Amino acid sequence: MVEHTCRAVARRVPVLVGITDTSIRESLRLAEHAAQHGALAVVVAPPYYFPAGQPELAGYLQCIATDAPLPVVLYNMPACTKTPIELDTLAEVMGHPNVVAFKDSGGDLTYFQHARAMMAERCPDKTILIGPEEQLAAAVLMGGHGGVSGGANVFPRLYVRLLEAAEAGNIEDTRALQGQVLAVSRLYRVGRHASSTIKGIKCALSCLAICDDFMAEPMQRFRPDERRRIQSALDAMSDVCA
């Protein structure tokens, strides 16, 4: 997968590879693989089966940062890992010279702002990104550097323009574009399960003939009825800047 992606991208944009695993060895093996195929950095969240204590988590992340052959982006994703990266742990691990950035998908803007303030003080050259695209604008207005927005797979220009408007402190444009971002999230409310966000994005990309809507097991692509609802949601978004 990394191989195919790096070949298709051909260094036109940076490729960051998720190496989150429940085994530190597997994570490092994936990091080696990513390095061999030209990825720019690896992204690592806490191990997600047995919950680690925060000191154990700090040790784990520092170990990966030390041994990985590429720069590391820390990834807070408690909805999937069960283990949040607490602020003290984050402060400790961000001090590692091979940790270059932090992505926060916790969805709690209070936590995000405390993390941003800590990084601005202790490691101002490192990057902080937000996960939930609905909070990208607010995060950047409050001093964050950017986000990793799922909806940008479908409407890349919208999220780039939103980022630029927020970076420029243009409140009027930011709010108008934010209205479009909230409209895009209709794509995520078609399914009934927690996987509906990813399925909605994959299905929308398939409707737009950008890629197949194949899902890795155990998830299944949307059925024809759900696909029709995604298509009609897309039809209602003709004014979204694609």
Added chain:
Amino acid sequence: MVEHTCRAVARRVPVLVGITDTSIRESLRLAEHAAQHGALAVVVAPPYYFPAGQPELAGYLQCIATDAPLPVVLYNMPACTKTPIELDTLAEVMGHPNVVAFKDSGGDLTYFQHARAMMAERCPDKTILIGPEEQLAAAVLMGGHGGVSGGANVFPRLYVRLLEAAEAGNIEDTRALQGQVLAVSRLYRVGRHASSTIKGIKCALSCLAICDDFMAEPMQRFRPDERRRIQSALDAMSDVCA
């Protein structure tokens, strides 16, 4: 309590009275009491013992809105009520003519922005406020109207200036004042329990000789050691605009 408060305030500022209860009759009795003593509005969250289904919750809130002798502010506080006011329920109940405002303490800025967009479309004359003071600035930059900030009991001027800076779209001042707001939240991390926010505020007010730190049962005021930590946190905040 309502009586004492309204007498002390003497109509200089509006008094809003929380009437959240597990009994609709008790809520309405409190609303009558609030009206008799000159309160401006009542604030009502979902009943918080047996969790209501969303259609039941909508009926309950509409019943209170119809029978209360004062305008109603809806209050989303899932951390304490267990039952969130879901967006469809909110849209339904905000249509009631006696519901004048919505306060969201859910802590999820994505939900808040969806609620704001819905209200801007359906009831643009009604007010939307945010609870967590750390998210006040971002909420107002994104179009919210204000907040109910616990820290404003200790540093009222800070939150008023933050609100004004965000309303004016002044990003630089907003970020600088937000740094002070994040510093104030040190007061909330002294205790070990969920009650530490309220205890921190009460204790700080007591250190500043503004009021007693008496807590209603079963909560207990901070002990001398915790009080010393609040005092030294306050000492470190001499640059916060009080």
